[in-house]
Amino acid sequence: MDIYEALYTTRAMRRVKPDPIPMEAQAKIMDAAVRAPSGGNTQNWAFVLVDDPAVKAQLGPLYRECIEMLWSTFYKDRVDEVEANPDTPENKQWGSIMKSVDWAARNFESYPLFLFGFAQGDGSGGSIFPAIWSAMLAARAEGIGSSLTSVFAFKGDEVPNILGVPAEEDWRMAACVPMGYPLGKWGVAKRQPAHEVTHRNQWGGAAGFDTSAPLWANDR
Amino acid sequence: MDIYEALYTTRAMRRVKPDPIPMEAQAKIMDAAVRAPSGGNTQNWAFVLVDDPAVKAQLGPLYRECIEMLWSTFYKDRVDEVEANPDTPENKQWGSIMKSVDWAARNFESYPLFLFGFAQGDGSGGSIFPAIWSAMLAARAEGIGSSLTSVFAFKGDEVPNILGVPAEEDWRMAACVPMGYPLGKWGVAKRQPAHEVTHRNQWGGAAGFDTSAPLWANDR
Numbered sequence: 001m002d003i004y005e006a007l008y009t010t011r012a013m014r015r016v017k018p019d020p021i022p023m024e025a026q027a028k029i030m031d032a033a034v035r036a037p038s039g040g041n042t043q044n045w046a047f048v049l050v051d052d053p054a055v056k057a058q059l060g061p062l063y064r065e066c067i068e069m070l071w072s073t074f075y076k077d078r079v080d081e082v083e084a085n086p087d088t089p090e091n092k093q094w095g096s097i098m099k100s101v102d103w104a105a106r107n108f109e110s111y112p113l114f115l116f117g118f119a120q121g122d123g124s125g126g127s128i129f130p131a132i133w134s135a136m137l138a139a140r141a142e143g144i145g146s147s148l149t150s151v152f153a154f155k156g157d158e159v160p161n162i163l164g165v166p167a168e169e170d171w172r173m174a175a176c177v178p179m180g181y182p183l184g185k186w187g188v189a190k191r192q193p194a195h196e197v198t199h200r201n202q203w204g205g206a207a208g209f210d211t212s213a214p215l216w217a218n219d220r
Numbered sequence: 221m222d223i224y225e226a227l228y229t230t231r232a233m234r235r236v237k238p239d240p241i242p243m244e245a246q247a248k249i250m251d252a253a254v255r256a257p258s259g260g261n262t263q264n265w266a267f268v269l270v271d272d273p274a275v276k277a278q279l280g281p282l283y284r285e286c287i288e289m290l291w292s293t294f295y296k297d298r299v300d301e302v303e304a305n306p307d308t309p310e311n312k313q314w315g316s317i318m319k320s321v322d323w324a325a326r327n328f329e330s331y332p333l334f335l336f337g338f339a340q341g342d343g344s345g346g347s348i349f350p351a352i353w354s355a356m357l358a359a360r361a362e363g364i365g366s367s368l369t370s371v372f373a374f375k376g377d378e379v380p381n382i383l384g385v386p387a388e389e390d391w392r393m394a395a396c397v398p399m400g401y402p403l404g405k406w407g408v409a410k411r412q413p414a415h416e417v418t419h420r421n422q423w424g425g426a427a428g429f430d431t432s433a434p435l436w437a438n439d440r
Contacts, residue, residue, distance in 0.1 A: 001221065001223045001410075002221065002222070002360070003221045003222065003223045003225075003357060003360075003361045004225065004248075004252060004361065005223075006223040006356060006359070007251065007252040007255055007354050008255050009255075010257075010341045011257070012253075012257060012261075012398070015235075023428055024297055024429075026428070026429060027414070027415075027429035027431055027435060028224075028435050028436075029411075030414035030415070030418050030429070030431065031413075031414045031431045031434060031435040031436070032224060032227040032434075032436070033414065034411040034412065034413075034414045034417065035227055035228050035229075035230070035231075035366075035408070035409045035411060036227075036353065037231070037232060037353075037356075037368050039229070039307075039370070040295065040298075040314075041232075041313070041317060042319065043411060043412050045417060046418075046419065046423075047414075047415050047417060047418045047419070048418075048420070048421070048422075048423065049418060049419070049420050049421070049428075050420075050421055051420070051421065052420075052421040056420075059357050073298060074258065078251050079391070079423050089425065093261070094260075097260065101368050105235070105273070108305065124260050124345050124349075124373075124394060125346055125348075125349055125394075126347020126349050126352075126368060126370055126394065126395055128345075128347055129344075129345055129346050129349035129350075129353070130353035132346075132350075132366070133256065133257075133349070133350035133353050134227050134353070135353060136257075137223060137227060137357075138223070138224070138227060140223075141223045141224065144296055147257075148257050148346060148350070150259070150344050150346055151303075151342075160433075162421040163396055163419075163421075163422060163423060164423035164424065166423060174344060174345075174346065175344075176246060176301060183409070188255070189241065189255045191254040191255060191263060192254070192263050193251075193254075194250035194251045194253065194254045194267075195250070196245070196422040197254065197263070197265060197266050197267060198250050198266075198267045198268075198349035199267070199268045199269070199273050199382075199383075200268070200269050200271070200272075201241075201265075201268070201270055201272040202268075202275075202383060202384040202431070203268065203383060203385050203386060204384065207269070207372075208243055208246070208269075209243050209244075209247035209250070210247075211247055211250065211251045214251060215247060215248050215251040216248075216251070
């Protein structure tokens with residue numbers, strides 16, 4: 001797959017089939033992930049792949065509690081607004097994200113694979129998120145959908161404890177990435193145009209290019 | 221370019237030519253970057269591209285001070301060890317990274333382009349580093365080398381102030397990415413094998429695959 005196709009179409013893909021992911025694909029995903037950069041190339045990362053139904057059964061209820069907490073705290077105003085005015089363009093997009101997240105919560109145990117990423121001594125996240133994003137891009141190349149969530153952070157150390165992460169080694173859980181073969185279609189992620197969020201030389205300086213229309217399109 | 225070639229060969233490329241980067245390539249890089257995920261798709265990011273020699277002249281001395289601080293504080297033990305035992309495999313690798321970072325410090329003003337990434341309300345880094353890494357991967361596809369540094373953090377708000385970032389808007393500078401056409405060659409980044417840092421279902425559980433040899437190779 002072309003790099004631009006992967007970069008443009010690896011959007012959050014939460015609705016997936018329960019079909020298992022072959023070990024060869026998992027190996028390719030993880031082998032690509034560890035090529036990512038880390039501060040001083042220290043590679044202070046660790047990954048846990050979860051495909052055991054018994055472990056998923058422990059994580060599922062926690063995930064649903066975390067999503068409940070997300071809606072009732074961090075995104076409460078947003079949820080209220082979507083309920084009050086469901087038809088504005090922004091609220092439509094939010095409503096769609098919420099539906100898809102609720103799908104993930106209801107169907108958590110049906111995901112064939114979860115990737116958890118951990119980092120040591122990485123305050124910024126700059127030494128773990130490139131690797132996690134590489135894993136998601138490699139998964140895309142294998143036809144596997146994924147999404148990135150840090151919502152388990154609501155539960156403190158409960159998930160690391162379930163996964164047996166040694167408490168004395170100071171691993172920080174950066175993210176959970178549920179994976180699976182998509183039920184939906186791949187498409188280019190809609191975003192605020194790049195030139196509107198890019199400044200040149202000084203804050204407010206014009207980017208110098210126009211990206212009103214995406215510069216890559218999937219013509220197939 | 222194939223996605224795997226980009227994922228495997230986008231390694232820190234600090235020695236680059238001063239040749240300018242065409243605006244079309246910059247547009248492609250940034251348009252790809254904003255397709256990356258962010259928490260709740262809030263896209264709370266902003267980017268500053270620096271190509272003005274006057275701005276670079278302000279940043280260069282700060283960068284050199286930051287690198288001095290890096291060597292004398294965070295990596296002091298490592299620097300001492302490399303000087304004491306330069307010939308162990310690990311210290312050779314570190315010596316090589318240090319040389320390349322020192323090259324970057326001496327030649328800071330000769331980089332044709334810097335990308336700075338900023339995020340709002342992103343404690344984990346999970347909503348900015350995927351975009352920054354996407355920019356680096358897209359740059360790779362355009363034949364442009366890059367590296368990722370957060371060393372300017374040593375200088376607190378000095379760099380955001382130089383770039384005119386509004387202090388009241390709570391933007392956190394996540395990273396600086398110097399870019400340019402490489403003086404050296406692209407190659408697959410050597411890493412601790414993925415199966416050694418991947419656990420299955422429980423910490424310590426065998427990954428279930430073997431990645432002793434990289435699963436992708438540049439045969440050209």
